[in-house]
Amino acid sequence: MTTASAHRTADPIISVDGVSFAYGERPVIDAVSIDIEPGAFLGLVGPNGSGKSTLLDLMVGLREPDAGTVRLFGELASDFEDGERIGYVPQNATTAARGLPLTVRELVAMGRYPRRLVGRFSDADHQAVDDALQQVDIAELADRRIGRLSGGQRQRAYIARAIASEADLLALDEPTVGVDAESRDAFYQLLDDLNAEGITIILIEHDIGVVTDRASRIACINTELFHHGDTESFVDSDALADAYGVSGRVVHHDH
């Protein structure tokens, strides 16, 4: 985990350049360009079906663009190999099947797998897992089955996995679906803390209020990019109304 200040002069962590993507004939992402600077907390907003999750998938290399390029940590996404640098929290993390016989510790340990696919865990690996569990305050749940945690606890376990992997980037797709309000606030506080430590965060969240409270930058999309800039400029702009309405013009794009 490097600090935000160390990153400030570095290249973008993610560089999306003229990216388009379609499911069959239906375009979902159209000529979107975004650079995400190290240490940013980017909120990705837009109406349902606007392509937010697809864009996030493209950003972390889960999908290949039909046109344009995605660079992760300066490398083309297709050539990128340092998977442990990205902590990914899937959309269904809080609703994953309750019957899964996986402990919190086993889940968090997966964060170390890219570093140690073969052979036993070293002391450092075990320590990283323990530290991650402590940091998100779920050490006492380590031996519980993940399926038997509350939504908020489960979400913390996924974050702990990213911390254990020493990720520089955290990508979260609607992480608080099914999480109660109190746990949600605590969860976003945890994200703030991680961001303050220099971890770059990309967050998809349907609650615009949460995003504007927490994120330092906002990207608003509905197939096209309607706005990308700091949170204040987003709040002052008409981007949200445009993205949710019928207008297709780009109102803001200040990077």
Added chain:
Amino acid sequence: MATDTDASDTSDPGDASGAADASDATDQRPTGLSGRLRTRNTARETAELVGIGLVGLLAAFMLGFILLYWFREFPYVELLYTEFRIAGRLLDGVLGTNVFKHPFMWQSLSTGVLIGIVAPLVGSFLVHRQMALIGETLAHAAFAGVAISLVFNSLTGWDGSILVGALVIGVLGALIVQWLADRTDTYGDVPIAIMLSGSFALGTLLISAGRGQTNFSIESLLYGSIAVVTPDGTRLMGLLSVVVVLAVAVNYKQLLFITFDEQAARVAQLPVDRYNTLLVVMTAVVVVGAMQVLGVILVAAMLVVPVAAASQVARSFRETVYLSILVGQAAVLAGFAVSVSLSLPAGGSIVMAAIGIYLAAIGLSKSGVTAISTH
């Protein structure tokens, strides 16, 4: 077998409790209740490890028998084999049975014991990937493979092993399933269902067409039989078991990762498609080895039922793997005992035994035995 997954351990019991101790110390939490639970957990873990160790010894003994039988013509080995036969007769005498003196019974038993290990081992990943029906599909593909081998042998006069034909077609079926899954982004049940019934249809057509040209008993293949296990089949099962256990041990972490979070595994740059393919090919391999005893129709049960039983009471994935193997082994041994003593089909007996354990596990789980750790 005790070390099948230890090689790639992430949280073995010793380390887990050690780490928990450390976190408790830092937290300065009261350790009264958790301390008592930990003692109980350690006892449970010890019992499981002893069980797995015993299963491992049993498997080693059975592999020893397979080698002994294979090389029984060789000097010294011949002597050892004679001693083994005498020991079998003595055992029958002591137990009042008519089982252990027959080499074919040992072949079936060794095949069964190995099935009881590898089927739940592979099944642990399949079930939790919600791919339980893949085993059934590949069993039917293997059935088509048997039919193709029979026709091929009768047309060409070649005397190749029918099981090898089943293995080739089963693995081919596995690759097709994986190809379909890659194209459709899911293990959709429609292509799976089409492949399942399609390969069975092909098998029945070929076997009907070839009727009269072979004395192969189709019933024993469908329902499984202790008597149908051949020396070739036993050797194949022995070899495949060693390969599968090694493959799981080496790739445990990757298989676990794709099982529980395929997308995150992709983001972590794991070659997910390769491990998916490994998993379905291992399934085909297990199915072909196991269908001798269990029969085409019942073979998938051993991939699923022991894992379902274990998942009811297990407190971690590792424990699920251990308990699945123990349940699988118990079902095989109990099923054999019933099958031999009552002259019933082995497949049905084994599967019913496994389902009996599954129901008991549900009862245990409901009665709160697992609630101690899960609150």
